Amino acid sequence: MSVRAIDIQVIAAKAGDVERVQQTQHQQPQTQQQQFAAQLQQEQEIKRKQAPPSPKSEEAKIRDEAEGSKQRRYLTRKRKEEEEKEKREEELVEVEEGQVIDVRV
Secondary structure (H helix, E strand, O other): OOOOHHHHHHHHHHHHHHHHHHHHHHHHHHHHHHHHHHHHHHHHHHHHHOOOOOOOOHHHHHHHHHHHHHHHHHHHHHHHHHHHHHHHHHHHHHHHHHHOOOOOO
16 A cells, blocks of 8 residues: 555645644643632632621520510410400300390290
8 A cells, every 4th residue: 555645745734633633632631620620719719708607696596585485475465365355255244144034925
């Protein structure tokens, strides 16, 4: 098999293209690794700049507990008032029943 001059010219021209493709394939993993490292660094920087969420302060907990106890006292007082009102209404009904005489013939 002999190589003609035209074939050598074509092969020489394509050699540069092949070299570029091989170089790109060789550099691609390195480029991806660099991009990944840059992304990780950006994420770490963002996390570093963000303030960690703080737990509820003791003052806020005490305030919440105080509000809760006020609400419980209010509900208890309301319930007692409603019970007393019902008792008074029952007493009124009993008094009214004793005052009226039903006569049937």
